[in-house]
Amino acid sequence: MLGPADVRRLAGELGIRPTKKLGQNFVHDPNTVRRIVAAAGVGAEDVVLEVGPGLGSLTLGLLEPAQHVVAVEVDPELAERLPRTAAERAPDAADRLTVLTADALRLRAADFPRQPTALVANLPYNVAVPVVLHLLAELPQLRHGLVMVQSEVAERLAAGPGGRVYGVPSVKAAWFADVRRAGAVPRNVFWPVPNVDSGLVSFTRIPPPSSSAPRAEVFRVVDLAFAQRRKTLRAALSGWAGSGAAAEELLRCAGVQPGARGEQLEIADFARLAECAQERSA
Template sequence: MRAGTFFDVDDQQATLLGPADVRRLAGELGIRPTKKLGQNFVHDANTVRRIVSAASIRPEDVVLEVGPGLGSLTLALLPVAGAVTAVEIDPVLAGRLPRTAAEYAPAFADRLRVVEADALRVRADDFAAAPTALVANLPYNVAVPVVLHLLAELPTLRHGLVMVQSEVAERMAAEPGNRVYGVPSVKAAWFADVRRAGPVPRNVFWPVPNVDSGLVAFERVEPPSTAPRREVFRVVDAAFAQRRKTLRGALSGWAGSAARAEEVLRAAGIDPTARGEQLRIADFARIVEVA
């Protein structure tokens, strides 16, 4: 019997990777996890089950997984999703994943499609089936850009759950007035309702990272405005570029002058002496609407 833990779905079984499986596969492929690619492989079956359960995947979902690595999470997703598209930048890992699925989850291996690509560059037409859910253990150094890019590029993406650095999770889900509320919080809110979904201990990874991890869940919402998103995001970036400045000063470059910025802010019903961390995404959109 293969090492690992069984995952039962409708009396069929998939085998999840355990610590010995992860190390064996890495050794077979000659892989040494790199900080550059943010490679920390999950080897704990209970954590993988928890992620899949919290993601609320339905049989009709087409799941997008970014950075599947050795396949720990992929194997748990295959039995519960209609299909899984795994985007992997590492050609060695991308090449091995279909065989791993065939070995550990033979009843579900035909649900997997692997796209060898940079998740920051994928486009909607790269996918044979439009993804409806994002579930991923994201490289910590690109987590926010990846989530924002995918939400912008894939309007079919309705919900998801991602594992990120704990501080990143806190920033993505922060509300106005919170000390860590900033650009990631505001931009994510354009696309979705975002919430923390629990911590993840360090010891479920190999190698053990030197930072804590956390889960972030999201549900797609309608944009708060018909204002052009790129222009709204320009205002957001300007507002937080110099956090100590009031909006009158912070938006002076965007508006053309501090006086014009004040005029626009007052027209939008926003106090020019306020700061960016006090505004919601709808407030930033209203600034663009009246400009």
């Protein structure tokens, strides 16, 4: 594990001067790493995908229980240093680490020498939601995981219908998985200390709510429903359906009141809407 002095030494060696502006915040508390690994439920059968390993604090914690760790790092210097850090700090497990120099948002299943079964990562705040949704869509063998994100993002991902923060991320994540809050992370475990709070989000893969409606079409309906939150679904979906009357017909087909709003619907409701639209056009 890496402590505060280790993190600063490695950063100095690589010439890294992390700034809040760039969102560079490295975990330097071994107890926090142990907590994350334990909460993620990583086992000996898991191939763990870690996005943004940075200097390797979490990587070292994951190597102990996992069958293999695939770390995806966009920074070439950090990616090049990580295998050496593993060899120095965890020599018995270093051969169970694969490092890919890549942008997580561009990854495809074919890029992985081993298909990941778990995602455990400290995600950059500005890309957390797109990364999680992309990886869940692209990697069907990803069964479970735990990510550390900005506290507000954690709330949105795990929110249920009717809540103030329930929105597009909440609904789309629910297509893939059961998503739950898994605790808070104090600011002082990072270097430098961020100016936002962090939280943990866990997920467990579940079957999609529809086997017939294409995910892309369901997500299109979700985007339209939340584009103008104050609009009723009859109004928000009128362009998609062809008219207000057609939207009302589809909503009633799906068992949804035309006067409802997007934040009142679960992912299964949006899936039924897409199914009704398919049936109408068949």
